[in-house]
Each structure stands twice: as structure tokens, then as C-alpha cells.
Amino acid sequence: MKNEITRDVERVVLALDVNGEARQLLVAVHKTLLEVLREDLQLTGTKHGCELGECGTCTVLIDGRPELSCLSLPIQLQGRAITTVEGMASGSELHPLQTAFAELGAAQCGYCTPGILLSARALLEENARPSRDEIREALAGNLCRCTGYTKILQAIELAAERMR
Amino acid sequence: MKVVGKPLAKVDAAAKVTGRAIYADDMLPARTLHCRILRSPHPHARIVSIDTSAARRIPGVVAVITGSDLPVKFGILPVTQDERALEHEKVRYVGDPIAAVAATEEEIAAAACDAIAVEYEVLEPVMSIEAALAIPKDERIQDYGGPNNIHKFVSLEFGDVDGGFARADNVREDVFFFQGNTHLPMEQHSAVATYIDGRVTLWSSTQVVHYVHRALAKVLELPMNRIRVIGAAHGGGFGGKTDPFAHEIIVAKLAMLTGRPVKCTLTREEVFYAHRGRHPVLMWIKTGVTADGRISAMHFRSALDGGAYGSYGVASTFYTGALQTVTYDIPAYRFEGCRVFTNKPPCGPKRGHGTPQPRFALELHLEKLAHDLGLDPVELKRRNFVKPNTRTVNWLRVTSCGLEECTDRVIKASAFHQRKRFFGRGMGFAISSYLSGAGTAIYWNDMPHSEVQIKVDRGGVTAFCGAMDIGQGSDSVLATIVAEELGLQPADIRLVTADTDTTPIDLGSYSSRVTFMAGNAALEAARKMRALLVEAVAAKTGAEASAIDVSEARVGDCSFEEASVLAEARFGTLTTAGSYTPPKIAGPYKGSGVGPSPAYSYSACVVDLDADARTGLIHVNKIWIAHDVGRAINPLLVEGQVEGSVYMGLGEALMEEQVFRKGLHKWPSMLEYKSPTFLDMPEVETFIVETNDPEGPYGAKEAGQGPLLPVPPALCSAVYDALGVWIDEIPVSPEKVTEALRRKEKGEPPRYGPPRFPSIPYPEAIKVQPPPKDFDAAAATI
Amino acid sequence: MAEEHGARAMFVAGGTDLFPKLKRRQFEVETLIGLDFLPRVIRNGSTECAIDAGVTLATAAHDSHLQAGFTGYAQAAGLVSSPPLRNAGTIGGNLCVDTRCNYYDMTYEWRKAAGFCIKKDGDICLVAPSSPRCWAVSSSDTAPMAIALDGVVGLAGPEGDRELPVSALYRDDGIEYMAKRPAEVLTGLRLRKSANTRSAYVKLRRRGSIDFPIAGAAVAMELDGESVIGCRIVLSAVASYPLEAAAAEKFLKGKRLDQETIREAAELAAKPAKPLDNADLSHFWRKRMVRVVVEQAIQRVSDQRAGFGG
Structure with a gap:
């Protein structure tokens, strides 16, 4: 039952379209979109309330539709448009x-x-x-x-x- | 008034809608270590041994600590210093912290926690009020209090209670139960600490930086000047982030040991264990009324299920008996309260702290009395409303009071008395009151409760205040008050808040105190600053000081910037300060410190609902609520607080409950702990009532807690109106409604609720003489 | 590929059921096999509709043909969880959704404190400790409706493709709740009806959104004017599998749909439901509510017939 965390974690190169910007990054393959946005891309505007899909706090848009970033794997989202709250304003003009x-x-x-x-x-x-x-x-x-x-x-x- | 009373956007609104506000978990300083906490799997056990060696060997683990690293006890109240950041002798609930790991990755820290071997000697858990009153099978949960697992007794009597009952034409007794529930802030608690040059800095999601500061100094055994606590942007508290917490102390200690930043964000499950939420309270109430519907005496008993530690519990116990008298004129009153320890996460202050439970009991009890007498419940309540500028029998000073107007507004708007009566549809009415800040501090001291400093420099204004904006908009209120006095806009005011290094003392965002107390401090500081600016402009222009108008970013004939240069030239560095100390109005008896407030808010509420007799399901159609806020400094924020309170009250009334099964929290998740969604919330019509309190800043009182209180009893009254059954405990789940209907059909009492109140060995009541008539008028002439 | 990895691999489509369970360590896998490459099309016919397994619940719920012809199915898809989950969650995923139990759907730490249960890491059922089996509850909203609409699923596996009626897809066991082999992928669902079939799904839960069903009724009826030619009634969340109410179906055949008949049918349908104390609210109350949801679902079908809309 021990968590087998000590073994090597597989990392992958991801190409993500986040707020209209093409981002390339190397991350652990099992990281959720929520974690990648907040920790690897410093887009901390996306919050989390449960990380289990029960509260909606971490909602982002995938191809314009709301989905929960805590239940999404970035590796499945390559080639799709990800929009976070940081992508809502145009320049300094708020939505x-x-x-x-x-x-x-x-x-x-x-x-x-x-x-x-x-x-x-x-x-x-x-x-x-x-x-x-x-x-x-x-x-x-x-x-x-x-x-x-x-x-x-x-x-x-x-x-x-x-x-x- | 140029900005006071205007529905302006909050000063931090832009940061909140763009995702720029930085909450504690958004911070990730370079080299941050992640902390996870090992928690007890047993509700009650002695710790025989803790072996951390396997955890320490895991690559990536930097430090592991246990209770022997943090042995000093702490607690929010000086009388109950009963918590340890990590417990190494005994665990008292599932979730009690035992050990903590700092590692390079959160997953490594979690795996290391799993690798810590703890040997326990399991003890019989105590999981109910009844069990806590009985002789423990193994041992008591705490080694203070008693007998058995009783934590605290309160027993007070004001006036001639027996005489009052003898005088009554009708006497009624009822028993009620208010189930416990939790705050469920959307943001999980989080804290980040650094240790640089012998100084600890902690950013935390807390409602009170000052109390965290004190607890850190005590447990870390460091002078307060070596510790800095900063409130990060706050993702919701509702009272749940008012205690100092283990994880805050743990990350500070781990930062000291590792020399690296350490962060701990609680999982959602851990948030349920941190708790400090609404006490489950069992209540018994007996009231005598005369033939004309006037209350002649009341006797109220409460039994609080406190969980495993003290937290604010002593205060909570007093609060279950304190505020009955500030809405109804009760000439003789006996209160017996009791808090017990159980093996559950500790209860503490949640929105309304200790008063929603007795309010629920009192309002429903009076409804039943009215039915006994054949009186309209609204009329019965009205006959007993307190009057403004009176002292209650337990010495509480009532000043402004908008009960009548609040009642009029909701009764009229809802057409309460014109409602169509048919089976399945009902309306219910209830009122309430709450404090505008506690009149006495949590720990004994003579300092002001709030201080504000203002600095004017090169035309810019900065206000410094220790208060923490937890989303209610306290920063905006401060900016509005300073702006009003200096003739500016709130956006012109720079704010430095909730930082123990840079801001003066404020006791924090709880007990609905910030607008009243920090607001008055800000008002004083701003008026002093205004006087300096006016004096400088008067000296320069020769105008009469009293004739100089300060508004529209001008001071008389000068721009604000010119005025500030003139004043700086004349007086040197421009700083002013203001402070607020509540009046000493507590009564002359032990225990009188809980209840007094410089002002009370008042609310009235009507709930309209459909109740399905077949399923017991309730659909709330609409809620009308009127709230006497004294004066709305920003009506938008007041409405927001009122609507939010109604939401939380409705959640408690219908579905939220913190329940346990086999020693464990039954459902520590956001899926199973039911928080109402967009589809569960009815339309709410809010009325702001302004009574212009003589001591509040611009007449303002509280808005953040009081409006929660009338919602549960109004809902239960409406259920009775619809179906003819009393649900005497909340939440009103459908199974309780169908069960009550079944009993009604069988000819049993048409009610669902606790059958009896347990026998509790309350001590002999301390008899207190009520204040003399016109006590304050007499005092004022001295 | 799935066969190669054995029990240490799982398929993932929308991930809305899988990821929380991985985080709570209810599932422990080394490899996830994404199903994004599978087609996501709805092919409509007048008496048959074929839906690829990868179609999201939101798409199915909003599909106008499904709404008109397979009303109950569109309703069920639209009542699963919450909007963001329906945007990710697929119709295939909801047919395969793991059985639920509030002793099981908890974090690793909580389950460790409670004592592990038979469904994961333990050896007894905590709901019914004297029973040798797992009593976790089938909690799919769409599966009962798919059975009522005579659904057939396509399965693709190492041993080839096959079709299985949805009614044969489930087993009365909380652990081995599906007849699908682990290495098989559910590729699609075909729903079938006659020209006069009407359907409705009624879901009971505490809140208007997010929650799983605590009782549900899926009803599909072929009607000839006033009388019932054929009918399927399938219950959700009252057993470890979607429970078909055969007695009620038989009773309704040939009957006219009046209040009394509906009531009697609902009574019969509720009989075999056996909710246990492992979901929200008391199981006594849930048991009593089964007849209510069945009655409401039949009533809705009846209203559709009368042109009251669905």
C-alpha cells in the first residue's frame, strides 16, 4: 500500500495553446492541467477548491467550453485552445x-x-x-x-x- | 456625503476579477519546500511511539518533525491553551496532526507521511453530548474541566425568574437541536513561511494576523519582533480562519529548521478537520407569558458539542445565552449553558458565533407560544420587541434598534398577512440581532481594539490598518472613510493592511467588528489629517478654517496635492493616528464580557416555500430580508453581506451538516457536504434599514453575520405553515419532514426533533441584579 | 495495449470519474490509455440512434434529435453531475461509471482510518459486514435509460469486436459490476425504439446539480393511443446494477395510462429496490422515494403522449 513515489516519474514535452500563446514545456506526465497552469506556467488565476471535480473553482475553457482543470491531463489537450482568467481581458481592457x-x-x-x-x-x-x-x-x-x-x-x- | 453611501466597486475588485489577487497558495518562492501533515486515523488514542526513520530516508525529504519539536501548547483563549501544533502524547479526533514533512515535492511529502509508523493505544471515543455527560469508559478527552467530559458550565440568573413564571398566564417548554456545520470556504487554508536572518515571515489565509502572531511567538519561543505575519489575499473565512492553526506553526518551524521557504496547503479533507465550525447545540427553553402576550420570564438551557479542543468554545457557550435579550424585552432570565468535549474536530466560531442556534430555538418557541395563545406570531413578537436606548436584564446596552422597521419592511413586501393559505405552501417570519464587534478582547488587555495610521506624502494618502479583508470589503470601507474625510475617492487611498510589521494592532475580521471599530479608528485618524491640511491651507490663504471645504480633491482653494505640500512644510512629516476602544459597558458580574457590543444590528426575514407532503422536499420560492445596518457605508457591500448570509443560513437550514459515523467525519468532501448551488438558491429581496447609530462610523453597524440568523427559524415556521408539522432540528432534510407527517397522521405530536433535554449537573446560578431603570441615562448625567 | 499492461492500465475518456479516483487512490494504475482518438459522432435514424462512446454528455443532452426521439436519454445525459463535467465526461464513460458507496468514495487517508472495505484494499463490506459481497451502488443516470431504450453497446477488444445489450452489460456485484472485459473498450451505443415510443428520466438528488442520483427512474413506453403496448422501467441508484422493474412492466402491458394504473405500476416498480445506508440521505426515505420517481417518470411519458411536451 505504500505510495511508490520514489520511482522515476516520466516527463513529457507538451505543446499547449494557453490564452492564444503557444507554450512548450517539460512536465511530469501525470500532472493535471490545474497543476501545470499554476506551477509551470505561473497562471495562478486558476484556483482550486477540492481538486476532485466537486466545486467548479478550477474551471477553464477548453475550445471555448468550461471544463475542470483539476480533472484534465494536459497531454490530452495538445492542439486545443485553453483559456484561463488571465486570457479574458484584451490588453488592459477588461472583458x-x-x-x-x-x-x-x-x-x-x-x-x-x-x-x-x-x-x-x-x-x-x-x-x-x-x-x-x-x-x-x-x-x-x-x-x-x-x-x-x-x-x-x-x-x-x-x-x-x-x-x- | 460624497462617497459614503455610494454603491462603489470594491477597491480590490479589479485584482479579484482578473486573477491577479495573490492568495497564499499562489505564492511559490524559489526553493520552496512542500509540507504535508500526518494526521490521526483514530478518534481517541494514546500515542505509544512515532518512528519517522523510514520517512527521513525517502529521497527529497528535507525535514520531518513531531510533537517533541513543538511541545508548547497554544489556543485562541487564554483559559484554554490546550492545542499542540503536533500531538505526541494523545490524539483526540480523526485528523489531529501528529507529524509533518517538508520535501521537495508535495507527493514526496505525502509518501513520507505514509511511511511514518505510529503506534497507538486506542481509547474509547466519545461521540455525542450524551456520551460526554456520562462517565468515560477509558479516560477523559482533556485533563481539565469536568465532571466527565464537560468542558464548561455557565449558570446565570437575572431578575426574579421564579416570580416571573408565577406571574405568567401561559408557560411553555420546548426542546430543539441545531446540527453542527462547517464554513466550507472555497479556498483551502494555506500558509507559506520563510526564515531569513533570524526572522520568521508567514503569509497565511487567516482572518486575524494578530492572533497568529501571538501563537507563533508562544510556540516558537521567539520574541514577537522576530515574527512577521502577513495576511495573503483571502479566499473566504466565515469564522473558520480565526483561530491560529497547526499548519501555520508547522511551516514556520520547518522554515526555521531548513532555511528554505515552506508551504502547506490543506487538502479539502483537511479543511473539514481544521473545522472550528458551528457547534451542534441541544437546547431547552421555557417561557412564561402573560395574558396580553408579554414575556414575564425565560429559562434557557444549552448543551454544546464542542469537539476535542477548547478553541473559542468558552465564548461560544456564553453566546448561546447572551443575545436572547437584545431582541425581546425579557424581565427575568435564567441561562444555564454547558459545553462538552467529544472526539471530533473542534468547533468554534462560524458566522453568528454561538447565536444562530439559540435564535433558532427562541424564534420557533415563540411561534409555538403564539399558536398556543391564538395570536399572530408576528404580533406576539412585536409586543415584546426591545426598545432603542435601553439596558437588557443581563446588562446589555441597546442603542439604535431598527427591529420595528425591519419587520414592517419584510411583512409588507411579502404580503405576509395576505398570503393564500393552502396545504403545501407556507410563509415564515423571524427576527434576529448581532454584535457590531465584541466589546471585550479575547485576551485581557487595555489596548485599543483597532488602530489606524494615515500618512500623507507628495499628495498621496496611505492608510495602515491591521484588519484583514476576507472578501467582505473591509479594505473598501477603510478607503471610503478616509476618502470621505479627505475629499478624495476610495481609489485614491493606498492601503497597507493585515501585516504585523507595518500596521498597528487590529483584532481582525471576526465578530463583525471591522467596520465599526477599524472604521471609527480610521475616522479619527482621517479627521486629524483633515485638520492639519485645513490648518495649513487656512494659514496660507488667510481663510477661516471652519469655512474651508474639503471635497472633490480640493482643500479650500488649493488642490489636495498643494494642501499636502503646505501641511508638510508647516508640520513636518504628515502622519496621524486614530484608535478605537469600545466603551466599558459590561455588567457587574463574572461572565459579563461576552455579549456586550457597542451596537447591535437587527434583521427580519420572511421565507416563502412549497413543501411536498409526499416527499418532504422543500422548494424555497423567495426570501425577503431587512437589515438594520445603522448606515450603509457602501450599500453594494451591505447587500452582498446580507445576501451571502441568507445563502449560508439557507444552506444550514436545508442541507449542510457535519456528521460523524463510527468516529469519523461521515463525508469530508464538497460532493457529500451539501453546499447550495445556483439552482438551489431562491430570489432574495434585500432591504437596507438605516437607524444611524450614535457611536458607529457615520452611524454604521454590522452586516456580515446578523442576517444569517433569522433564516433557519423562518424556514421552519414556513414548513409549519405549509404542512402543519414542526421540524425542531436543522437541517430540515426531507426524511425529517415525512417522518413528522407520519407522526401527525398517527395522532402523535406533529413534530420531528429531540425528544428530551439531558439531565446536566449545572451549578447553582449566580444571581445578578438587573440594571436599574434608566441606567445609562443616570450614568450619562454623572 | 490494454492487454499487455493488464490490471495496471486503465482507459480514460473524459476522466471525470477516473481522475478523482486516482487521486483518492481507489484506482492505482501505471498506465492510462487515452481514448481521444476514437470518433465522436451521433448518427440519427428514425427508430435507431448510434452514439459514439466519446460523445460528451453535454453534446448528447443538447442534440435535438435525441431530445425529440430519445427524450429520456437526452434528459439523463443532461442531469449527470454539473455542466463542466458534462463537457468533459462522455456517454461511454457514464455507462461504465464505477459503482459508488460513501465508505469507498473517500480519500486514501479516510479509508485507512475507517478500515479499508472489500471494494478496495479490505476484506469486508462496511455497509453490510455480514454479507460476502460488495454493495456499492450503480450510479449511472444514462445506463438505466439506455436499457429502457433497448440499447446495445459495441465493445472492441483483443479478441475482436462484439455487441452486447446494455441490459447484459452489468452484474449484480459492487466490484465486478460490468460484464465488459478489462481490455475491451466500449466504442458506442445504439438506442432503438418504435415510432410510438416515448421516454423520460427522473432523477432524485439533494441539490439541483453536481450530485449523483440517490434514486432515478428511466421509463420508455410504446403507446397505441391510450394503451401501453410495451414498456421498460429501469431504476438507478437502488442496487449494484441498473434494476429493471419487470413486474411493473408486465403489469402495464395493455393497460390504459390513468392515475390509478400509474400509481399501481410505480408501487410494483419500487418493490425490488433495495437502497442501503451508503449514499446521501436515509435509505428508508430513498426506498419510499422510488415509487415517486417512477410515478413522475411515467407521468411525464403520459404527458408527452398528450402533447404536453417532455
Whole structure:
């Protein structure tokens, strides 16, 4: 039952497309996307709450769709577009969702915010005029303990309106 | 007011929405070692031996420590210094830390923990309040307190309780149970330490840098000036990061031993073991009312399941009996409280600290009394509301009080009295109150509870304060207050907060104290700074100081920058300071330190729900909540706190529970510990009520905790309204509802809840004379 | 390749079931064989629909043909876990999803403290210690629906390709819960129905999202006007395999769908369900809820027939 950690860990060269940048790196083959983003690419905007797929905190976009980086292996993601919260703004101009979240107080401790922003962005790209229930459905995998969700819903609606 | 009262974005909003905010686990200094902690697999056992030799031999392992490396005990309260960072004599719950490893990789540290051999002598675990009250089979969990596994007794009596009951026309008794639950912050606790030139620096996800600082100094046996504690960006606390924690001490010790940065981030499972969450509390309440629905006497008993260590538990015990009187005018009151040790992770302060449980019992009990009397519960409660500017029977000083207005707002908006009555649909109402900061410090001292320094230099303003922004927006409140006084915008104020090297004392983000206490300190410092700027401008321009307006980044005829240059030239370096010490208003009795606050917030809430009689499933349709915050310094942040409190209260009422099976936490995971999702949260309509508190900064009081309290009882009242059954314990899971309905059908009492309150050997109550009528008015004239 | 590596290798598609289990050391493998190379297409026909195993649950849930013709299946796929997991998780993965038990789906450290169970590293079942077998619960939402819709899976292995009815894919055992050989890969699912088949899936769980089912009912019915020609009712999360309610199916055949009939059928369907104390909420309550979810699922099918939508 001992953890056989002492044996050599296989490392692989990965070519990843992260926020539109081509990144090449050598990492242990079993590292999750979450770990590679945070530890190897210093993209610490992606947070984690359980690392077991139960909270949604580590959500990133894979080809525009929200997926959990704690349950993804980078080796399976080569050639696919990975978007993190660091890739939301264009230059120093914030994404309308980011602006709305800031203005309406939709981020309190801010820890679930990156994942929620990305889930919301994917939703708005598919549906420019989501109803409140559609937003709830789309965000139902992202837990937040601070806000009670109200301000998040309002912020997504405000951003959707501004983006139309 | 230029910025106070405006719904401005938080000063750290941009950092939070871009992923730039640096939380403790985001830090990875060069050469960082990763730490993992070996924890007890037994709920109760003596440690016979610990063999770390195999772990030390694993390549990549740099240091392994055990309890003998950190033998000094600590604890948040001076009276319960009962914790060790690593335990080498005895473990008291599954998850109690035993040894720690620093290694080059986290996986290596985990493997090394697995390689540590610990020999235990297993002891009988104590897993319930009843078991803790009985004679232990093997031995007691702690070697203080008693008899048996009782930790603490409180027994107080105010006024003529027996006389009050004799005078009553109706007397009713009820028993309630509030299940324990946990904070579940999205961020797992994390700490990083360095040791450079004989100085420890610790970055941590903590609510109180000051208490961590004190605990580190004690356990590491270093002077405080050799230790610096910095609060990293904070991923949620709710009270759960208010104690000093083992992992914070461990990484500091490991940094001292290895000379390298050491980081420890708890796994989600470990967060459940760190806990310090809501105490499970069993309660018995007896109230006498006169024919006109006025309370004549109340007797309240509580039994708290404290878990294995003291934590804030002594204070929690007092809190289960303290605040009943600040919402209802109770002329005679007896409180008997008791906290027991059990072999579970220690309970402590969670949002509302010790008061949501008695609030749940009290509100439901009064509902039942109203039904007994054939009175509308809202009306019964209203008849007994406390009045502003009074002293309660247990000497608590009530100043501003918006109970009436809060009640009016939610009753009207929800059309409570016009609701359609049919089986399966119901509405419930409840009120509550909470502190705006505890009036006395955790450890005895005469220092201010908060200090703020302001520096003005080359037109820039920096405010220094020890308070920790845990997401509630305390940094924004500080910036708003300073900006208001200096005629600037919050974004113009640079902030240095939560750093024991650079900021003066603040007792941290708990007990809803920061806006009130740090806010008042900031107000004082800012007004002093404003006076210096005004005086300098007056001297230069010859204008009357009182005529100089400070606003729109101008001081009279000068720009703010010009004014600051004039003032610096006149006075030298421009620094001012302000501090806040709460008024000494505690009553003249032992134990009076828990309960007093410079001001109380008030809330009222209505819950509307559908309850399915067949399944017991509840669907909450809407919640209306009104909160007397005194004055909203930023209404956006107040709403956020209120909505968040409602969310957490609803989670506790419906699904969150920290339960144990065979000595183990039944489900230490985010999948099985149920936190409501977007789809489980109803619409919430929030009303901010402003009563302009005489002592709060600009009249402000707390908002972060009080609004949680009325949600569970309002929900249970609504279930009764819908189905005619009382659920006297939370969470209200569907199986409890169907069971209560089954009992109702069989003609048994239509309720689900604890059948009885255990016999507890409370000591003789200390009898306390209530304060004389008009006590504060009399004091004010002296 | 899988055969070469034996028990130390596992297949991974979406990874949403596998990775948490690797992290909790419920699975210990040296090699993972990615299935990304497999096709991901839905081929629709009027009475048959073939779905590649690699199609994500989100894609299946949103497929308009599935929604219209195989309604219950699209519903079941859309009710699995949460949106980000459905974007990664595949329909093949959900058919193969490991059985669950709250003594088993825990971290290594927790299981070590509790005492390891028969499903992994131990020798007794902690839910039913006197029983010689493992009672972990089948927790797939789509498997019961696939059985109800007469599904057939394609399996590819070292010994060649074969087809297996979904109803024959599972075994009544918490450990050896699948009849699929370890080196075989599930390549696709074919669902079949008649022109008059309607279907619905009802899932019971504590929260609106994320949670696994604690009871579920998959119903597919062939209707001729008011009366039932044929019907399949399969339950999820009440046994170690998707439990088909044969007695209720037989009872409904030839009957008109009125309230009383639906109620009686649900009663019959609930009888064989035997939830144990190893999932969320009490097993007594879960047992009582089985008839409710069955009733709701039949009612939904009945409503579809009446043109109330699905």
C-alpha cells in the first residue's frame, strides 16, 4: 500500500495553446492541467477548491467550453485552445463580464470568481440573451460561498446587455 | 456625503476579477519546500511511539518533525491553551496532526507521511453530548474541566425568574437541536513561511494576523519582533480562519529548521478537520407569558458539542445565552449553558458565533407560544420587541434598534398577512440581532481594539490598518472613510493592511467588528489629517478654517496635492493616528464580557416555500430580508453581506451538516457536504434599514453575520405553515419532514426533533441584579 | 495495449470519474490509455440512434434529435453531475461509471482510518459486514435509460469486436459490476425504439446539480393511443446494477395510462429496490422515494403522449 513515489516519474514535452500563446514545456506526465497552469506556467488565476471535480473553482475553457482543470491531463489537450482568467481581458481592457462583476460586487473573496467568469463567458458566447434560469443552469457546477449568487446573476445579465 | 453611501466597486475588485489577487497558495518562492501533515486515523488514542526513520530516508525529504519539536501548547483563549501544533502524547479526533514533512515535492511529502509508523493505544471515543455527560469508559478527552467530559458550565440568573413564571398566564417548554456545520470556504487554508536572518515571515489565509502572531511567538519561543505575519489575499473565512492553526506553526518551524521557504496547503479533507465550525447545540427553553402576550420570564438551557479542543468554545457557550435579550424585552432570565468535549474536530466560531442556534430555538418557541395563545406570531413578537436606548436584564446596552422597521419592511413586501393559505405552501417570519464587534478582547488587555495610521506624502494618502479583508470589503470601507474625510475617492487611498510589521494592532475580521471599530479608528485618524491640511491651507490663504471645504480633491482653494505640500512644510512629516476602544459597558458580574457590543444590528426575514407532503422536499420560492445596518457605508457591500448570509443560513437550514459515523467525519468532501448551488438558491429581496447609530462610523453597524440568523427559524415556521408539522432540528432534510407527517397522521405530536433535554449537573446560578431603570441615562448625567 | 499492461492500465475518456479516483487512490494504475482518438459522432435514424462512446454528455443532452426521439436519454445525459463535467465526461464513460458507496468514495487517508472495505484494499463490506459481497451502488443516470431504450453497446477488444445489450452489460456485484472485459473498450451505443415510443428520466438528488442520483427512474413506453403496448422501467441508484422493474412492466402491458394504473405500476416498480445506508440521505426515505420517481417518470411519458411536451 505504500505510495511508490520514489520511482522515476516520466516527463513529457507538451505543446499547449494557453490564452492564444503557444507554450512548450517539460512536465511530469501525470500532472493535471490545474497543476501545470499554476506551477509551470505561473497562471495562478486558476484556483482550486477540492481538486476532485466537486466545486467548479478550477474551471477553464477548453475550445471555448468550461471544463475542470483539476480533472484534465494536459497531454490530452495538445492542439486545443485553453483559456484561463488571465486570457479574458484584451490588453488592459477588461472583458465586459469582468467590469460588471467589479461594478456590482459579484466578487467577494474572489476565489470562485475566475471559474465563474469563464463559465459565464462560455454561456454568453452561445446565448447572448440568457434568461436568469438559463444562467443558473449554466453556472450550476460552480459553487460560491460568499455571495449567495444574486450579484453574480445580476452582473452576468448586465454584461450580456452591454455585449449585445 | 460624497462617497459614503455610494454603491462603489470594491477597491480590490479589479485584482479579484482578473486573477491577479495573490492568495497564499499562489505564492511559490524559489526553493520552496512542500509540507504535508500526518494526521490521526483514530478518534481517541494514546500515542505509544512515532518512528519517522523510514520517512527521513525517502529521497527529497528535507525535514520531518513531531510533537517533541513543538511541545508548547497554544489556543485562541487564554483559559484554554490546550492545542499542540503536533500531538505526541494523545490524539483526540480523526485528523489531529501528529507529524509533518517538508520535501521537495508535495507527493514526496505525502509518501513520507505514509511511511511514518505510529503506534497507538486506542481509547474509547466519545461521540455525542450524551456520551460526554456520562462517565468515560477509558479516560477523559482533556485533563481539565469536568465532571466527565464537560468542558464548561455557565449558570446565570437575572431578575426574579421564579416570580416571573408565577406571574405568567401561559408557560411553555420546548426542546430543539441545531446540527453542527462547517464554513466550507472555497479556498483551502494555506500558509507559506520563510526564515531569513533570524526572522520568521508567514503569509497565511487567516482572518486575524494578530492572533497568529501571538501563537507563533508562544510556540516558537521567539520574541514577537522576530515574527512577521502577513495576511495573503483571502479566499473566504466565515469564522473558520480565526483561530491560529497547526499548519501555520508547522511551516514556520520547518522554515526555521531548513532555511528554505515552506508551504502547506490543506487538502479539502483537511479543511473539514481544521473545522472550528458551528457547534451542534441541544437546547431547552421555557417561557412564561402573560395574558396580553408579554414575556414575564425565560429559562434557557444549552448543551454544546464542542469537539476535542477548547478553541473559542468558552465564548461560544456564553453566546448561546447572551443575545436572547437584545431582541425581546425579557424581565427575568435564567441561562444555564454547558459545553462538552467529544472526539471530533473542534468547533468554534462560524458566522453568528454561538447565536444562530439559540435564535433558532427562541424564534420557533415563540411561534409555538403564539399558536398556543391564538395570536399572530408576528404580533406576539412585536409586543415584546426591545426598545432603542435601553439596558437588557443581563446588562446589555441597546442603542439604535431598527427591529420595528425591519419587520414592517419584510411583512409588507411579502404580503405576509395576505398570503393564500393552502396545504403545501407556507410563509415564515423571524427576527434576529448581532454584535457590531465584541466589546471585550479575547485576551485581557487595555489596548485599543483597532488602530489606524494615515500618512500623507507628495499628495498621496496611505492608510495602515491591521484588519484583514476576507472578501467582505473591509479594505473598501477603510478607503471610503478616509476618502470621505479627505475629499478624495476610495481609489485614491493606498492601503497597507493585515501585516504585523507595518500596521498597528487590529483584532481582525471576526465578530463583525471591522467596520465599526477599524472604521471609527480610521475616522479619527482621517479627521486629524483633515485638520492639519485645513490648518495649513487656512494659514496660507488667510481663510477661516471652519469655512474651508474639503471635497472633490480640493482643500479650500488649493488642490489636495498643494494642501499636502503646505501641511508638510508647516508640520513636518504628515502622519496621524486614530484608535478605537469600545466603551466599558459590561455588567457587574463574572461572565459579563461576552455579549456586550457597542451596537447591535437587527434583521427580519420572511421565507416563502412549497413543501411536498409526499416527499418532504422543500422548494424555497423567495426570501425577503431587512437589515438594520445603522448606515450603509457602501450599500453594494451591505447587500452582498446580507445576501451571502441568507445563502449560508439557507444552506444550514436545508442541507449542510457535519456528521460523524463510527468516529469519523461521515463525508469530508464538497460532493457529500451539501453546499447550495445556483439552482438551489431562491430570489432574495434585500432591504437596507438605516437607524444611524450614535457611536458607529457615520452611524454604521454590522452586516456580515446578523442576517444569517433569522433564516433557519423562518424556514421552519414556513414548513409549519405549509404542512402543519414542526421540524425542531436543522437541517430540515426531507426524511425529517415525512417522518413528522407520519407522526401527525398517527395522532402523535406533529413534530420531528429531540425528544428530551439531558439531565446536566449545572451549578447553582449566580444571581445578578438587573440594571436599574434608566441606567445609562443616570450614568450619562454623572 | 490494454492487454499487455493488464490490471495496471486503465482507459480514460473524459476522466471525470477516473481522475478523482486516482487521486483518492481507489484506482492505482501505471498506465492510462487515452481514448481521444476514437470518433465522436451521433448518427440519427428514425427508430435507431448510434452514439459514439466519446460523445460528451453535454453534446448528447443538447442534440435535438435525441431530445425529440430519445427524450429520456437526452434528459439523463443532461442531469449527470454539473455542466463542466458534462463537457468533459462522455456517454461511454457514464455507462461504465464505477459503482459508488460513501465508505469507498473517500480519500486514501479516510479509508485507512475507517478500515479499508472489500471494494478496495479490505476484506469486508462496511455497509453490510455480514454479507460476502460488495454493495456499492450503480450510479449511472444514462445506463438505466439506455436499457429502457433497448440499447446495445459495441465493445472492441483483443479478441475482436462484439455487441452486447446494455441490459447484459452489468452484474449484480459492487466490484465486478460490468460484464465488459478489462481490455475491451466500449466504442458506442445504439438506442432503438418504435415510432410510438416515448421516454423520460427522473432523477432524485439533494441539490439541483453536481450530485449523483440517490434514486432515478428511466421509463420508455410504446403507446397505441391510450394503451401501453410495451414498456421498460429501469431504476438507478437502488442496487449494484441498473434494476429493471419487470413486474411493473408486465403489469402495464395493455393497460390504459390513468392515475390509478400509474400509481399501481410505480408501487410494483419500487418493490425490488433495495437502497442501503451508503449514499446521501436515509435509505428508508430513498426506498419510499422510488415509487415517486417512477410515478413522475411515467407521468411525464403520459404527458408527452398528450402533447404536453417532455
